[in-house]
Amino acid sequence: MSDDFQNIRKKLLDITKKKVSESVSKDxxxxxxxxxxxxxxxxxxxLSGRLREWYALENPExxxxxxxxxxxxxxxxxxxxxxxxxxxxxxxxDEKALKAMAVATSGLIQTKQFLLIYLEKTxxxxxxxxxxxxxxxxxxxxxxxxxxxxxMAILQSGTIQLLGAEKALFRHLRSGARSPKYGHIVNHxxxxxxxxxxxxxxxxxxxxxxxxxxxxxxxxxxxxxxFYYDELKKKFN
Amino acid sequence: MSDDFQNIRKKLLDITKKKVSESVSKDxxxxxxxxxxxxxxxxxxxLSGRLREWYALENPExxxxxxxxxxxxxxxxxxxxxxxxxxxxxxxxDEKALKAMAVATSGLIQTKQFLLIYLEKTxxxxxxxxxxxxxxxxxxxxxxxxxxxxxMAILQSGTIQLLGAEKALFRHLRSGARSPKYGHIVNHxxxxxxxxxxxxxxxxxxxxxxxxxxxxxxxxxxxxxxFYYDELKKKFN
Numbered sequence: 462m463s464d465d466f467q468n469i470r471k472k473l474l475d476i477t478k479k480k481v482s483e484s485v486s487k488d489x490x491x492x493x494x495x496x497x498x499x500x501x502x503x504x505x506x507x508l509s510g511r512l513r514e515w516y517a518l519e520n521p522e523x524x525x526x527x528x529x530x531x532x533x534x535x536x537x538x539x540x541x542x543x544x545x546x547x548x549x550x551x552x553x554x555d556e557k558a559l560k561a562m563a564v565a566t567s568g569l570i571q572t573k574q575f576l577l578i579y580l581e582k583t584x585x586x587x588x589x590x591x592x593x594x595x596x597x598x599x600x601x602x603x604x605x606x607x608x609x610x611x612x613m614a615i616l617q618s619g620t621i622q623l624l625g626a627e628k629a630l631f632r633h634l635r636s637g638a639r640s641p642k643y644g645h646i647v648n649h650x651x652x653x654x655x656x657x658x659x660x661x662x663x664x665x666x667x668x669x670x671x672x673x674x675x676x677x678x679x680x681x682x683x684x685x686x687x688f689y690y691d692e693l694k695k696k697f698n
Numbered sequence: 699m700s701d702d703f704q705n706i707r708k709k710l711l712d713i714t715k716k717k718v719s720e721s722v723s724k725d726x727x728x729x730x731x732x733x734x735x736x737x738x739x740x741x742x743x744x745l746s747g748r749l750r751e752w753y754a755l756e757n758p759e760x761x762x763x764x765x766x767x768x769x770x771x772x773x774x775x776x777x778x779x780x781x782x783x784x785x786x787x788x789x790x791x792d793e794k795a796l797k798a799m800a801v802a803t804s805g806l807i808q809t810k811q812f813l814l815i816y817l818e819k820t821x822x823x824x825x826x827x828x829x830x831x832x833x834x835x836x837x838x839x840x841x842x843x844x845x846x847x848x849x850m851a852i853l854q855s856g857t858i859q860l861l862g863a864e865k866a867l868f869r870h871l872r873s874g875a876r877s878p879k880y881g882h883i884v885n886h887x888x889x890x891x892x893x894x895x896x897x898x899x900x901x902x903x904x905x906x907x908x909x910x911x912x913x914x915x916x917x918x919x920x921x922x923x924x925f926y927y928d929e930l931k932k933k934f935n
Contacts, residue, residue, distance in 0.1 A: 486755065486786035490795070493752040497799055500748055504741045511737055515730040518723065549723035558727070558816040562734055565809040572802035579795040 487587045488609040494580045495601035501573040508566045509534050515559055516540075519548040531570055537563040590674035593686025594667075595649065602645045603671065613672075614679035621675075622646065622668035646671070651690075655697040663697040724824045725846040731817050732838035738810040745803045746771050752796055753777075756785040768807055774800040827911035830923025831904075832886065839882045840908065850909075851916035858912075859883065859905035883908070888927075892934040900934040 509530035516537050517524040522545050527533045537559065551559065580601055584592040588610055591600045606624035607613035613621070623630055625644030633640040643664040646652055655663040670689040677685060746767035753774050754761040759782050764770045774796065788796065817838055821829040825847055828837045843861040844850035850858070860867055862881030870877040880901040883889055892900040907926040914922060 486788070486792075489755050489786065490788075490792050493748070493755070494795060497745075497748050497752070500744055501802070504745065507737055508734075508741065511730070511734050515734070518726050518730070549726065551723070551727075554816055554819060555723075555727050558731060558813055561809050561812050561816075565738070565805055568802055568805045572798050575798050576795055579791055579798075582791060 487583060488604065488611075491580060491583055491587065491601050492605040494576050494583070495598065495605055498573055498576050498580070498598070498601075501569050501576070505566060505569050505573065506530060508562065508569070512537060512559070512562050512566055515562065519551045519555075519559070520545045521548060534563055534566045534570065538567060588675070588678040589684055590677045590682075590686040591671065593684065594671055594674050594690055595646075599645050599649055606644070607675075610675060610679050613675040616672065616675075618665070618669040618672040621672050622664055643668075651693045651697055659697055663693070666693055666696065724820060725841065725848075728817060728820060728824065728838050729842040731813050731820070732835065732842055735810055735813050735817070735835070735838075738806050738813070742803060742806050742810065743767060745799065745806070749774060749796070749799050749803055752799065756788045756792075756796070757782045758785060771800050771803045771807065775804060825912070825915040826921055827914045827919075827923040828908065830921065831908055831911050831927055832883075836882050836886055843881070844912075847912060847916050850912040853909065853912075855902070855906040855909040858909050859901055880905075888930045888934055896934055900930070903930055903933065 513524055513530065513533055516533070520540070523536065524533070527536055577597060581592065581597050584597065584600060588600070588604070591604065591610075591613075594600075595603060603621065603624050604610060604613060606627070607616055607621070616624075623641060623644045625646075626641035627644075629638075629641035632638045642661055643652065646664055646667055649667060651667050652660055652663050670693060674686055674689070677683065750761060750767065750770055753770070757777070760773065761770070764773055814834060818829065818834050821834065821837060825837070825841070828841070828847070828850075831837075832840060840858065840861050841847060841850060843864070844853055844858070853861075860878060860881045862883075863878035864881075866875075866878035869875045879898055880889065883901055883904055886904060888904050889897055889900050907930060911923055911926070914920065
């Protein structure tokens with residue numbers, strides 16, 4: 462009897478250890494991945510801006526027409542290298558150097574897309590409710606600011622509402638500036654699509670449901686994110 | 699006779715136009731390329747720093763030993779994916795995401811190297827003397843700050859000495875802070891390898907020769923950079 466008990470105890474301990482280690486590592490994976498996505502985003506902007514400037518020498522007319530940076534990268538990649546009427550002459554080496562920048566930037570765009578797919582897949586297993594209600598980027602950012610799913614599950618919904626607004630919050634505490642109303646969730650459709658007067662209420666309600674999502678996910682509860690989402694949409698959008 | 703004159707005039711004009719267009723465009727190529735190299739450098743630092751952080755979860759012992767960021771990128775690329783004793787478990791997806799970041803970063807490192815080779819080749823034709831005395835990165839930066847080889851050729855050597863120190867110079871003019879002694883050329887071996895007391899003199903002499911290099915290059919003069927370089931080394935190093 463005592464042996465049996467010891468056995469069961471050991472097995473439960475092992476399972477717990479495994480769960481803890483898995484959970485710690487998935488939190489960290491998600492946090493690293495979203496920070497990498499953000500860094501890639503910045504980098505893609507800067508490099509495609511530089512590419513735009515360089516390409517404008519050769520093809521000012523086209524550069525002027527394409528406003529979107531990522532679109533411009535693909536234009537440069539496909540460009541046959543004939544200069545336009547107003548453009549400067551690029552020789553073969555210039556052309557290759559410009560293309561090398563376009564290839565590098567396009568590689569970063571692909572890596573970002575790959576990481577977003579990875580994030581979605583990982584979160585679908587690890588925190589399906591947070592993913593379902595918050596979406597990939599807002600969900601991962603909330604997890605990062607909360608430090609882990611475990612901590613997010615025990616945070617009050619008022620705190621979740623402000624995750625991502627830490628700077629503004631401390632400014633408020635220090636200097637009495639206006640207190641922030643919401644952090645990352647300001648970009649969530651439930652908040653951004655609601656009427657201005659309802660935005661505070663919508664943020665509060667969303668944070669409330671997100672807190673429940675984190676708890677459901679941490680304690681392996683059922684999937685209720687879609688249900689919550691519909692509820693919120695009906696109420697605020 | 700008048701027809702002949704008109705013909706010659708037209709031909710000369712065409713040659714001049716071509717030369718101007720070529721010269722304008724090479725200046726711009728070099729300026730764009732060096733700015734891209736700098737941007738890539740920053741980006742490689744940031745992304746390999748992020749990669750380091752992520753990789754440390756799986757393999758803290760190795761991460762700790764490799765100080766150089768670019769070296770770490772190649773380690774991650776070659777890593778077989780077995781976690782170390784202290785590391786967290788990475789599943790196949792985690793491994794792929796981490797590798798994707800390493801591939802992207804390594805792509806940027808290669809692009810930077812490619813652009814440096816392109817720069818060297820371009821400058822060897824366009825401004826061999828500036829290249830020979832200043833080196834690729836310092837030479838290209840001086841050209842950028844001077845706006846063009848033509849302008850660099852007419853700048854006083856005292857101005858060349860300060861190219862790249864514009865911020866410190868304006869601070870000096872505005873607030874009476876210490877005036878800067880040198881700009882980009884502070885990183886040149888002739889200056890950085892000279893004794894501290896001689897550094898000002900070395901910078902002045904180097905700027906002087908650089909000014910002559912720019913003139914030689916702009917007016918298609920002979921190649922004298924190596925001769926100047928030896929002279930400066932004998933005097934200051």
